[in-house]
C-alpha cells in the first residue's frame with residue numbers, strides 16, 4: 256500500500272483528457288460532446304449560467320458519475336487515480352469532530368496511525384482549524400465548514416483539486432481567505448479546476464476558462480482572451496450580465 | 501389483609517429474592533436477545549440499504565411486515581421448532597432461558613434490520629458521492645454510515661428493548677413460566693394476577709414501568725444531547 260502510494264504520487268496523472276464526452280439522463284442530454292484537456296499546473300475556471308452543467312462536468316471528471324458516451328482519461332491510464340480530490344458544491348461533513356473528519360480519508364488511504372495524526376495536525380494548523388479541532392463539524396458556521404471541506408480535500412495531497420463553488424455564500428473576507436488558499440495550492444503545483452459564479456473571482460483566479468452553455472462547451476482558452484474578447488454571443492451576454500440561462 | 505400496593509412496596513423495599521431473581525432473568529434474556537439482534541441486524545440492515553439486487557423490495561417489505569409479527573405467533577413458531585418432535589427437538593431447549601432468547605431475538609431482529617435499513621438508506625443518499633470522493637467503497641461505507649447514524653439507531657434499539665421486555669406471549673409459550681428457571685416479569689405478572697396474589701404482580705408491574713420509563717428517558721436524553729453536540 257505504502258509503496259504504491261509513493262509511486263502514484265511520483266508519476267503525474269495529468270493531463271486529463273475528455274473526448275466527445277456526453278452525459279444523459281433519460282432523453283435529456285445534460286452534457287453534449289465535450290472535448291477538453293486539463294493541463295497540469297493550471298487554474299481552470301469553468302463558467303456558465305445556472306444549470307449549464309458545471310457541477311456535472313466536475314463530478315464526471317472526478318469519477319463520481321460515468322459518462323454516457325465518449326471518454327475521460329488520465330495520463331496515468333488509471334481509471335480513477337487516487338491523487339485527486341474534490342470539494343462538492345454542497346460538501347457533506349461527517350457527524351464527528353473536525354479532527355475526525357480530516358482523519359477519515361487518510362485512514363481510507365491506508366496511512367498508519369502515527370503518520371495520520373501528524374498529517375491531521377499539520378492540516379489543522381495550515382487551515383487555522385486548531386481552535387475548532389474537537390468541535391462537531393456539523394455545528395461549524397458555513398464559512399468554517401467550507402474551510403474544513405477544503406482542508407479535508409487538501410489533506411490527501413492531490414495533484415488535482417476540483418472545487419465546485421468553493422466560496423458561494425461566504426462573506427468577502429472568507430472568500431478572500433479561500434482565494435488565497437487556492438493561489439497557495441496552485442503555487443505548490445496542484446492543478447485547480449473550479450467553478451464560480453462570481454465574475455470578479457473568476458477574473459482573479461482563472462488562467463484558463465471553459466465556458467459551458469446548456470451542456471455544451473462553447474469556449475475554452477486562456478482567461479485573458481475569454482474576458483477581453485469572448486468569441487460567442489452567449490459568452491458576451493454572460494460577461495455583460497445579460498445571459499441568465 | 502394489606503392492599504397489593506403495600507405488599508408491592510414491601511417486596512421492592514426489602515429486595516425480595518424471588519422478585520430480584522425474576523427481574524434479573526428478564527433483563528438477562530432481553531439483553532441477550534437485543535445484543536444478538538444488533539450483532540446480526542445492524543450489518544444486515546446496512547447491507548440491505550446499500551445493496552441492489554432483484555427481489556430486494558420483497559425482502560424489505562417482508563422485514564417491515566415482520567416488525568408487526570404477533571409475539572404469540574413467534575412463540576408458536578419457536579415452540580414448533582424446539583418441541584420434542586420438532587426439527588431442533590434433540591437440543592432439548594424448550595422451556596429454557598435459551599428458548600426465550602431465541603423467541604425474543606426473532607421479535608427484535610426485524611425491528612433492528614428495518615430501522616437500520618431506513619436510517620442507513622437516508623444517510624447513504626446524502627453521503628454517497630462524498631464518501632466515494634473521499635475514497636470509500638461501498639463496503640467500507642457501511643461502518644461509516646452506521647457510526648454517523650448512531651443516534652437514530654440507538655434510539656430505535658432502545659425502543660426495541662422496551663418492546664421485548666414488555667412482551668409476554670412468546671416467552672410464556674417457549675419458556676413455560678417455570679419458577680426459578682424461566683419466570684420473567686411479564687409471565688409472573690400474568691400468573692400471579694390469575695392466582696389473585698396481586699402483591700408480587702404489582703411490584704413487578706411497577707419495576708416494568710420504571711424500566712420502560714427510564715429507557716424512554718434515556719432515548720430522549722440521548723437524542724437531545726446529540727442534537728446539541730453533533731448537529
Ligand SMILES: Nc1ncnc2c1ncn2[C@@H]1O[C@H](COP(=O)(O)OP(=O)(O)OP(=O)(O)O)[C@@H](O)[C@H]1O
Pocket residue numbers: 280283285303304305306307308309310311312344
Ligand atoms: N440526475 C439528474 N437527472 C436529471 N437532471 C439532472 C440530473 N443532474 C443534473 N441534472 C440537470 O442537469 C443540469 C446541469 O446541472 P448542474 O448541476 O451541472 O448545473 P450547474 O451548472 O452546476 O448549475 P449551478 O450553477 O446552479 O450549480 C441542470 O439542469 C440539472 O437540473
Ligand SMILES: [Mg+2]
Pocket residue numbers: 309310311344419
Ligand atoms: Mg453547480
